[in-house]
Amino acid sequence: MIETFANNFSATRRLAVNLMFVVFLLTLSSCNRHNGSEGEAGKGKRGGAMDSTLVIAMLGDADYLNPVLGSTVTSGNIIGLIYPSLLQSEFDTTTGLLNYMALEKKLREATPGQGSKNPKGALAKSWYMSKDQKSITYILRKDAFWNDGKPVVSGDFKFSYQLYGNPVIASARQQYLAELIGADKGKVDFNKAIETPDDTTLVFRFYKPVPEHLALYHTSLTPLPAHQWKKVKPEEFRHSPLNLEPLGAGPYKLKNWQQQQEIVLASSRTSNLPKPGTIPLITFRVVPDYTVRLAQLQTGAVDVVENIKPEDFTALLKANNQIEVKTVGLRVYDYVGWSNIDQNEYHKTGKIRPHPLFGSARVRLALTQAIDREAIIDGYLKQYGVICNTDISPSLKWAYNDRIMPHAFDPSKASALLRAEGWLPGPDGILQKQGRKFSFVLYTNAGNARRNYASVIIQQNLRSIGIDCKLDVQESNVFFESLQERKLDAWMAGWSIGLEIDPLDVWGSDLNKSRFNFTGYQNPRINELCELAKLKMDPTGASAYWLEYQEIIHQDQPITFLYWIKETQGFSKRIEGEELNISGAFYNIDDWRLRPSANVAL
Secondary structure, three states, rough: OOOOOOOOOOOOOOOOOOOOOHHHHOOOOOOOOOOOOOOOOOOOOOOHHHEEEEEEEOOOOOOOOOOOOOEHHHHHHHHHHHHOOOOEEEEEEEOOEEEOOOOOOOOOOOOOOOOOOOOHHHHHHEEEEEEOOOEEEEEOOOEEEEOOOOOOOHHHHHHHHHHHHHHHOOOOOOHHHOOOOOOHHHHHHHHHHHEEEEEEEEEEEEEEOOOOOOOOHOOOOOHHHHHHHHOOOOOHHHHHHHHHHHOOOEEEEEEEEOOOEOOOOOOOOOOOOOOOOOOOEEEEEEEHHHHHHHHHHHHHHOEEEEOOOOOHHHHHHHHOOOEEEEEEEEEEEEEEOOEEEEEHHHHHHHHOOOOOOOOOOOHHHHHEEEEOOHHHHHHHHHEEEEEEEOOOOOHHHOOOOOOOOOOOHHHHHHHHHHOOOOOOOOOOOOOOEEEEEEEEEEEEEEHHHHHHHHHHOOOOOOOOOOOEEEEEEHHHHHHHHHHOOOOOOEEEEEEEOOOOOOOOOOHOOOOOOOOOOOOOOOOHHHHHOOOOOOOOOHHHHHHHHHHHHHHHHHEEEEEEEEEEEEEEEEEEOOOOOOEEEEEEEEOOOOOOOOOOOOOOOO
């Protein structure tokens, strides 16, 4: 739901990410910490070092450069470049299915015209499932090494999965361990669930039969080097200085991190996963203000800016003919989140009680009907926005329910539903019930022009039916931290979906394990459908379950789904070799090349 990934970082772009998020969330406890020398990267000059440096402007900083903890899209992009990946993956746009690849094996043959992903970035040479579908065994390559020269071994994965599953660490990816032996009894038995007979053999064991595609998805969480982290206590894990000094094995390594300013990655010359990054330096520069990001793209101070406004295309391209705008989608949606439960009560006592404003599905439906989503699309996204009904994208063709009709903008129906729930106009015109006004604060993150635009329309729409909606824009890291900690009653954010359908981390009723379930939504049938879908060995065989799943989500409206976004990215033409697809704007960034530039950025 936030701009983050609820997906793991090694599926989809190095199996990224769910995915997500998704906008996805927690702030590091320390401030401006340097790693390595600053060098020339990121100083805004062309020529010299900048001719070998790609500069990407981003809305906010990474939260963590640790795959166990990182939850934002920015973190996912960077983690995918630093850390190794068990498998590579590629989305087949024809079928809407995700394919998995090891060095010597792939899950399925690609549809003609698909399948350009290089599997050489995979740590696994091959894998095989047991006949009873209760275990998967990976054979790892012997020639992969961490940046300190120590080999990447099977023990790194077992160690890392214990971190992902540790409740003290509280990783957002605990649901990926839900099929391992012991999980059905409340606690994974890691001695039985993950075996490492030798350094190149890795065995995962499940308490029930698991489809091969889900086994591959759930066992591909990104590893940490055990030899670096083994002495860190779980209660110290989130605040360990090692979070600022990631030891990876991927095509890039961290050169410098000035928090809230920039992250500089340097090509890792010893990496063979799949090779050293082609561009010597990549700078991810924090530029919270959209107009500043756009101006820097125009002048050549940065090379990539995501989420360009459609109305800015013409002026941008006219100002600099060395810029092009590229479009990808549909994977990201914006939404308005409503806390379904009383968060204060939950934090104090652990008890689940309906939220006094948003606890009723009929009230949440009324809120959706009161919001003019088409007006937001017409006024801002135009042809780059599509009404969103649920979190299963139209791109996932085999599972998408095209029979669901969007809830129409209908203030009269919304008002009738609210009256039926006991919300009646007070003396000042604001709805009230049992002495409580229907008044709340809608939070969102700073620097996102699209959400700023949408939130004003939402505020006006709700005011017209007697709801007092105040707006509060917070610095991104503060906003996402509050969201992760379930401190907000209402918010507007975005979500980048996983390309493998597995939504329990978002809607699962166990709120301790479903770390992305910020709303506190609970519906036993949703849990049942997710589990039934996992019993189907062929993913398309679960389509009936996902059709019903979408109908329930559409009826319950745990959030107001706003629109799917055809993401519009601004690229400097000096970038060569880039491929953009639903897997992400940085799908093959380690293969990008730069043409030298004669421009001088001011």
